[in-house]
Amino acid sequence: MRPNVKFVVKILFGIVCLFLYCEWLIYYFVLLQCDWPQLDPSIEDPFIKQTHDDPVRVMVLADTHLLGSKEGHWFDKLRREWQMYRTFQTAMKLHKPDIVFVLGDLTDEGLWCSDAEFQYYIRRFHSLFSVPQNTRMYVTVGNHDIGFHYRISPYLNQRFVSGFNSSAVQLITLRGNHFVLVNSMALEGDGCFLCRAAELQLSQIEKILKCASGRGSCDGKTRLKIYSKPILMQHFPLYRKSDEDCDEPDEAPFPIKTQKFKEGWDCLSKESTYQLLKQIEPRLVLSGHTHHGCTRNLPNSNGIEITIPSFSWRNKDNPSYGLMVVTPNNYSFSKCLMPKESTVINSYMLGGAGLLCWIVYALYKRTRRLLTKIGRILVKYLIKNNFT
Structure with missing residues (x-):
């Protein structure tokens, strides 16, 4: 040569x-x-029976915001989707979770895009976030997918439900662990077409959980073989004044951290939060929406709420996702930091x-x-x- x-x-x-x-x-x-967190036997719930099943390994992410044709430049779209694809598929190979949850805002322009583009969104999402046959995936809806409460139409809601197989309220059970997925925009309590249906579904889940715990009557409908306190998942965080009390590596930067939250816009309302906690009585709440991380104790409860940051580098320099090991009477959660955009x-x-x-x-x-x-x-x- x-x-x-x-x-x-x-x-x-x-x-x-x-x-x-x-x-x-x-x-x-x-x-x-990053690896799966270890369960701490000292914090097991003594009132919940232990099972002989293997712990459930759960991966949680939020706010993928797949870009659309109006606000997404082609190179930005290519770059962000490659980063998310590479991270997710690497995580699938390394962690091999049993179940994956995506907490809303799957799309960036789902609320105003055409049917053809929404179908394209669906194909892209399942291509980027494909999972093995032995792994389940469930999603909740976000405001970017169908709009905030004031602008949601039956058509937009049904389009998302049909496209991603995600109803307003879902009860997922795996090895005695129960996960309740809720449409955050359906919790306004004003009797709208979406809110009324969600309220009825939540009331039914409340009865099922109380029946399984022995604290309520059983009407012969769906029964749970094993009772455990559920894990609540939704797009909006529960009510809080701001992110000021959050202390995380992926927390919101100043001055965003101190900005006051608007109920029904940045978080659930006080009334909806109280009602949801009263009905579900979760041991853990997982949410997204803010694009930043936060962990806090639930009001008047022994549980905690963890807000998952955005999975997209377009929204955050240091995104992350969650890994959780769950049994009916115990759980352990940790966040996995992804490569920083600035590091790349x-x-x-x-x-x-x-x-x-x-x-x-x-x-x-x-x-x-x-x-x-x-x-x-x-x-x-x-x-x-x-x-x-």
Whole structure:
């Protein structure tokens, strides 16, 4: 191979190695640092019977915000979807969860896009977030998917329900663990077409749970073989004044952290929060919507609420997702930090600078050898022609 060709090949090899690291290997390097949390026997609920089933491994993410045709630039869309695809599929290979929950805002423009584009959204989502056959996936709806309460129509709601197989209220049971998924926009309590149906479904779930716990009458309908306190999942956080009391690595930055929440817009209303906690009596609440992380104690309860940050780098430099191990009488939760956008950019800059320095140094050496060779030829020529 000729010297110039070898030099070009080395440059191309360096570029390919840098690209592979920043677009593939870095996800493994970062996500390998995260593993399933361990259950702490000392915090088991003594009133709930232990089972012999394996603990359920749960992965939770929120706010994927797949970009649309109106507000999404093609390169931004390509970049964000590749990042989410690479992270999710790497997590599937490393963690192998039993069940995956996505807490709303799957789409960025689902509330106003056409039917054709919404069908495209569905295909893209299932392509990017495909799961193995032995892994279940469930989603809740977000305001970007069908709109806030004031603008939801039966058509938009049904389009999402049919496209993602996600009703307003769902009760998912796996190995004695119960997960209640709720449409946050259906909790306004104003008797709308969506709210009335959600209220009836929540009342039915309340009866099922009380029947299983022995605290209520059983009417012969769906019964739970094993009772355990449910885990509540929805898009909106429960009512809180702001994120000011949150102390997390992925918390909201200042001054966003201190901004007051608007009920029904940034979080559920006080009334809806009280009613939901009273009916479901969850041991844990998982939510999204704010794009930032937060963990807090539930009001008048022994449970806690964990807000999951956005899964998209478009909304956050340091996104994350949750891993949870659950049994009927115990659970453990941890967050997995994903590669930072700034880290990837800095890796490209550092690697590019190093490659450029190597190119300059290599060219300098080649030029120096060439000049030395020319000098020797010139000296020989002068000696030969008696010019010394």
